[in-house]
Amino acid sequence: MHILFVCQHYWPEQFQTTEICEELVRRGHQVTALVGIPNYPTGIVPDEYADGKNREQEHNGVHIIRVEEVPRTPGVVGLAKNYFSYMRRADGKLKELTGGYDVIFAYQISPVLMAEPAMRAKKIFDAPVFLYCADIWPDAVKAMLPSKLNFLMPVVRRVSTGIYRGADVVATNSRAYIDCFEQVHGMKRSSCHYVPQYAEDSYLSMDLTAEPSDKARFMVMGNIGRLQYLRVLMDAVDVLKSRKDFELHIVGTGSSIGELEKFVAEHGLGTHVVFHGRRPFEEMPGFYRMADACVLTLHVPGAPWISSTLPSRLQGYMAAGKPVIAAIDGSAAEVIAESGCGASVPATDSASLSVLMADFIDHREKYANCGENGRAYFRANFMKNRYMDEIERLLEQTTERK
Secondary structure, rough: OEEEEEEOOOOOOOOOHHHHHHHHHOOEEEEEEOOOOOOOOOOOOOOOHHHHOOOOEEEEEEEEOOOOHHHHOOOOHHHHHHHHHHHHHHHHHHHHHHOOOEEEEEEEEOOHHHHHHHHHHHHHHOOOEEEEEEEOOHHHHHHOOOOHHHHHHHHHHHHHHHHHEEEEEEEEHHHHHHHHHHHHHOHHHHEEEEEOOOOOHHHOOOOOOOOOOOOOEEEEEOOOOOEEEEEHHHHHHHOOOOOOEEEEEEEEOOOOHHHHHHHHHHHHOOOOOEEEEOOOOHHHHHHHHOOOOOEEEEEOOOOOOHHOOHHHHHHHHHOOOOOOOEOOOOOHHHHHHEEEEEEEOOOOOOOHHHHHHHHHHHOHHOOOOOHHHHHHHHHHOOOHHHHHHHHHHHHHHOOOOO
């Protein structure tokens, strides 16, 4: 197949898009990637891409065409400029491409606008569109949009619906998103497919058994933002603070870290909660060996679909062979139950989370098999080859719509 890949983010930025395109090339397909200028997440453009340099490249068999974009800056206005600039420049660049594509592959993270050029390419090149949705809109925007701008949501919804409906075949990383496509965007369920993203599998072969300790050590790893809704975990720790037989370790940082540090100080939780800050990837095995269980939380008020996603950190916890203690809804809760990798309570229920944590502290033997259950489920569902087989199959299926 000759594939036109459309996504704002690509190498040298750290996204799966690069591996996906390169694997398609290894499988014998021709891939042209229409992407933006690297500047995620800092907004700083590397010197090798400044001043119009390297706007067309060949990298590991992929033909890369880069369009100009306004670098990211903090705040809603700064992000909006970044989002719209890629869409407009990519739209304009399409007229210069040679065409001959069998299928357009739109890989949509946030924003949904990055998939709009794929719908325009569909008309220009008379090629069907396969869209992979990793962040569902309009729900995803609620996680970052100030409440005073909620009046924009109907417009965001209409734009999102128009883009999604333009795709011939859709795949997504969450079963709940398929419900959203059907119920919110009015799409046929038969055209939507559940294909969970693959995850880093290097932990599968590591012995990350927790080091002996007289305390149960809970671990949170990754971004600490609004979406993670860690206030529910802080409230649960507050309920348990009279106990001296557990600790909570937080590895990572993000927009909500200051709020958590303030909560810990105000509620006297300093002996229970340890903040480690952002740590390099190579240190993660050491932190996993500190953990008896990993904690997963996620919730965005008023955004039921994004709150029902399958967060990638769950896959990381499973690959590391750690029992998962969660306050979460939707796809993640289903996977935890299906795999037997741990236990979950509703996303906002801090009282039930405290009971679950206490049960783990007091009866760790009940959770002895959870780690290996998680690893087994990971091998069956979250490996790269399985993901790529399904993506390749759906791309070929999409070409039949031509």
